[in-house]
Amino acid sequence: MSNRPTGFKFLGKNYEIEYVAHVDCDSSPELENCYLFGVTNEAGKKIQVRDDLDKNEEVDTTVHEIFHAIDLTVDLELTERQIRVLATSFISILETTPELREYLYANTQLQS
Numbered sequence: 001m002s003n004r005p006t007g008f009k010f011l012g013k014n015y016e017i018e019y020v021a022h023v024d025c026d027s028s029p030e031l032e033n034c035y036l037f038g039v040t041n042e043a044g045k046k047i048q049v050r051d052d053l054d055k056n057e058e059v060d061t062t063v064h065e066i067f068h069a070i071d072l073t074v075d076l077e078l079t080e081r082q083i084r085v086l087a088t089s090f091i092s093i094l095e096t097t098p099e100l101r102e103y104l105y106a107n108t109q110l111q112s
């Protein structure tokens with residue numbers, strides 16, 4: 001995918017997203033959060049996602065790891081299952097609700 005995000009900003013902090021052949025699970029002190037296809041290093045503000053996933057897996061993993069970053073940044077203490085369900089559900093709702101995508105695009109700063 002050529003339109004992969006390279007990072008995002010959350011609560012004034014810049015996170016980097018990189019797509020790699022092998023995720024570096026040891027780089028994350030929160031080893032229980034080392035997802036098979038991706039990993040979030042909250043201290044280093046970096047997300048790694050495997051670069052050999054199919055499109056759906058890659059999108060799901062990217063959103064999954066972003067939710068981990070949110071969770072770790074604000075100490076929500078979400079479980080792995082909660083992260084998985086939230087990320088997959090969020091993507092599914094966006095995929096099946098074009099009006100919602102258009103609404104968000106028109107009424108947020110998504111256009112910039």
Ligand SMILES: [Zn+2]
Pocket residue numbers: 033034035064068080083
């Ligand atoms: Zn996870």
